[in-house]
Amino acid sequence: MRTVRKELSPGVFFNYIPAKKFKNGLLSVQLLMPISAETVAPGALLPAVLRRGTERCRDMRALSCALDLLYGAGLSYTVRKKGENQCFGFLMSFIDDQYALGGEKLLEPSADLLGEVLLRPATENGAFLPAYVDGEKDNLTDAIRSILDDKRDYADKRLIEEMCRGERYGIPRLGTEEAVAALDSAALYDFYQRILMTAHMELFYCGSAEQERVEDALRHGLRGLPHGERVEPTRSIRVAAPAQPRYLDETMDVTQGKLSLGFRAPAEDEHAMLLANLVFGGYSNSKLFLNVREKLSLCYYASSAYHRSKGIVTVSSGIEFADYQRAHDEILSQLKAVQAGDFEPRELDGAKSVLINAIRSREDSGMRMEENTLGQAATGLWEDEETLIADLQAVTPERVAAAAQSMALDTVYFLKGEGDAK
Amino acid sequence: MTKTEYPRIGETVLTETLPNGLRVVIVPKPGYRKRYAFFTTRYGGMDMRFKLDGVWHDTPAGIAHYLEHKMFDTEDGDAMQALSLNGAEPNAFTANSMTAYYFDCTEHFEENLRVLLSFVSVPYFTQESVDKERGIIAQEIRMTEDGPDWRVYKNLLACLYRSNPARVPIAGTVESIQEITPETLYACHKAFYAPSNMLLCVVGNVDADTVLSIANEVLPAEPGEPIERDYGAEEELSVFQKSMTFPMEIASPQFLVGFKCPAGDDDLFRQSLIGELACDILLGDSSPLFMRLYDEGLINGSFGGDFDQLPGVAYLFAGGECKEPEKVSQAIMDEAARLAREGVDETFYQQIRRANFGASLRSLGSFENIAVGMADGYFRGFDPYRFPEVYDSITKADIEAFLRENIVEERRAISMLVPKSEANA
Incomplete structure (x- = not known):
């Protein structure tokens, strides 16, 4: 698939992917900045406040009605972490013009609405409407607290926070409750104006329209x-593991225990590392899946993830409390096996197939292409798909x-x- | 194969029923690299009581889901591994009235399809393998039970329904799965995994004749016996229990309010689109009610609702994080009464209908949505790609009648979760 990338103005990039096969077009506008403790909370709050209303559509109902008239177009705000950058912005998905009942064009009004939400917000006395800021502060605070509700996510988040304490990567994506509480309408508006001028920007379109029309x-x-x-965008900093691993636990009224392990994985051979992670715990033929889950029935899930941009691997698992030591030891012994090259050719071949399948099928999803483009822009790691696939195929067990x-x-x-002795 | 064109949504569908009764649906997708196969049986968590060979069987809660887990075992290994070695990460789910197995891949599609059809149609269980799975499933059940979204939903159904099996958890309980044996699993497979009770949907760039010949070759020639199912007596429209409050380790209180609707058996598709439109008009993102509740801080972005149907079951529900669920629930009823009394604004009605048409169309971007929709439509007797015509046939009077009849006190139940810290205080 032919992707065009061009700089529309300094620091503002446009990514264009033509595709006639989709029922809908996708537009995205994203602002990127290095993660810092001072900017994560306003960065997470800002898109939510912008999504509340614009000059023309003063409130959410007016915005929803505008979207209804664009045939139920979706306009959502996103707050993402790509490497050690915070990315926030808006995604807009709308049906392709050919399905509009009256033959109307939907790309132009969609791009207008997207621009309006970013650049022409509802304001009062030169700042955001205090009611919107207060309402979204409450929502963001609830969202920060609710991370606790999904214990799997919560455990993974806590691991990263503890492991990467003092690094940009360890700063929580949504900020802290205290930082959110300290924000007000005027401060947020200042942040907004500064960020519009200083943040790196990535625009993205995937759909049937010609490049010139989209531009x-x-x-x-x-x-x-x-x-x-x-x-x-900033490049992630790699850090070495401490001489002795740190062990932490937390107690809560839950029925299933969550065990998460974090590893530093600074290998420069990242393609081999992608595959090593899959063989270890990254797919349904992996050592963690087959041994810790299937063979020993130690947990319902046990999987690993390679955070390539940061050079770390995390393992997350759900276990019976009493199985803590066995699960911990078994996970580490499976890692030793991978490190010793103790895996069958089929385990590596399967990993390659799964990874290559995922790369090839990316072009069937506008959202996945957007995610991938943003990740590449944030890390500066532009990879040609076919070159990547050819190199993955050539990776040896030794690598x-x-x-x-x-x-x-x-x-x-x-x-x-609670009440469980470890 | 029968070819049907759907010009209003730009789709073409090929269908055929094989001599063994299997329904095959192929949705060609020119330009896509991915190919997707979805093999499903009309059998889910609700199908606990059924008649096989003239005898009524009562099976434990969670057996359909247990069977789903064990189907991946084959005599010469594990089907999941066979597929993932070919780059196709297979997966499966058990719903209330459907169990499905599927994969997508860019290479080796035909080989993968053979593996899929074969492992789902040939059961292979041993006492040892069935016992071993119990620990894994028990962990899955515990994990689900810790999830607030699941809990608030399950409690709502348990309030709305007296005896319908929709109130029972799909995966059962740690206790109920103790009774499951290889024999009961074999009996359920025999009853429900016969070709005439199943559907194969393939989405993507494939050769239709090859798909048919692989299905003919791999699957049994016998269609299997028709199955009688028992979902209990038809229920009254009054709810079983008005409300339930459940303490959990969560940060913010949550709720779901539900309204029990007639389950109906004629034109389920039309009923479901009316229910969805009514829900959006009453409390969707662009409704006056949503705006008011949001501005008053009673609801946040997590608030939403929908209309759902299952065998013998239909209900409209709404909820999310909320500190005053009773107040929101009352506001929903008051708004429904107002709309029924004053009528729905015609312009707003047209706007919502247009939005729902667009959303239905956009959902066809997902191969999984397409396949689930095809299977659901076939099992329940409608063509899901006819949604533009069905929308044409609905008027705002249908919506007003729906709200007047259903969004009333007798049909309402409310399920609430409260944080443990508050419950103890």
Whole structure:
């Protein structure tokens, strides 16, 4: 698939992916900035406040009605972490013009609405409406507290926080309750104006329209975007594991324990590391799945994830409290096996097939292409798909073992039930 | 194969019923690299009581889900591994009235399809393998039970319904799965995994004749016996229990309010689209009620609702995080009464209908949505791709009648979750 990437103005990039096969078009506008403790909370709050209302559509109902008239178009705000950058912005999905009942064009009004939400918010006395800011502060606070409701997510989040304490990567994506409480309408508006001038921007379109038409629509929608010195996305810093791993636990009234392990994985051979992670715990033929789950029935889930941009691997599992030590030991012994090259050719072949399948099928989803493009823009790691696939196919078992050997245990986090002795 | 064109949504569908009774649906997707196969049986968590060979069987809660887990075992290994070695990560789910097995892949589609059809149609269980699975499923049940979304939903159904099996958890309980044996699993497979009770849906760029010949070759020639199912007596429209409050380790209180609707058996598709439209008009993102409740801080972005149907079951529900569920629930009823009395604004009605048409169309971007929709429509007797015509046939009077009849006190139940810290205080 032919992707066009061009710089529309300094620090503002447009990614265009033509595709006639989809029923809908996808537009995205994203602002990127290095994660910092000072900016995560306003960065997470801002898109929610912008989504409340614009100059033309003053409240959520007016915005919803505008979306209804665009045939139920979806407009959502996103707050994401890509490497050590915070990315926030808006995604808009709308049906392809050919299905509009009256033959009307939907790309232009969609791009206008997207630009309006970003650049022409509802304001009062030169700041956001205090009611919107207060309401969204409450919602964001609830969202921060609700991370606790999904114990799996909560355990994974706690692991990263503890393991990467003092690094950008360990700063929570939505900020803290205290930081949110400290924000007000005027401060947020200042942040907004600064960020519009300084954040790196990525625009994205996937759909059936010609490039020129999309560019015109976006330029019109984003008219009035201020010019400024835009900061490039930051590259993640790799950190070594401590001499002795850190062990932490927390107690809660839950029926299932969550055991999460974090490893530093600084291997420079990242393609081999991608595969080492899959063989270890990244797919349904992996060592963790087959041994810890299937063979020993130690847990309902046990899987690993390679955070490539940061060079770390995390393992997350749900276990009976009493199985803590066995599960912990078994996970580490499976890692040793990968490091020793103790895996069958089929385990590696399966990992390659699954990964290559995922890469090839990406072009069937506008959302996945957007996610991938944003990730590449944030990390500066532009990879040609076919070159990547060819190199993955050439990775040897020795390269996989060598990459796995870079993994060193950093932190172990255990969420256990009340009254359970560990 | 029978070819049907749907010009209003730009789709073409090929269908055929094989001599063994299997329904095959192929949805061609030119330009896509991915190919997707979805093999499903009309059998789910609700099908606990059924008649096989003239005898009524009562099976334990959670057996359909247990069977789903064990189907991946084959005599010469594990089907999941066979598929993932080919780059196709297989998966499965058990719903209330459907169990499905599926994969997508860019390479080796035909080989993968053979594996899928074969492992789902050939059961292979041993006492040892069935016992071993119990620990894994018990963990899955515990994990589900810790999830607030699941809990608030399950409690709502248990309030709305007296005896319908929709009130029973799909995966059963840690206790109920203790009774499951290889024999009961074999009996359920025999009853429900016969080709005439199943559907194969393939989405993507495939050769239709090859799909048919693989299905003919791999699957049994016998269609199997028709199955009688028992979902209990038809229920009255009054609810079983008005409300339930459940303490959990959560940060914010949550609730779901539900309204029991007639289950109906004629034109289920039309009823479901009316229910969805009514829900959006009453409390959707662009409704006056949503705006008011949001501005008053009574609800947040997590608030939403929908209309759902299951065998013998139909209900409209809404909820989310909320500190004053009773107040929101009352506001919903008052608004429904107002709309029934004053009528729905015609312009607003047209706007919502247009939005729902667009949302239905956008959902066809997902192969899984397409396949689940095809299977659900076939099992329940309608064509899901006829949604533009069904929307045409609905008027705002239908919506007003729906609200007047259903959104009333006698049909309402409310399920609430409260944080443990508050419950103890």
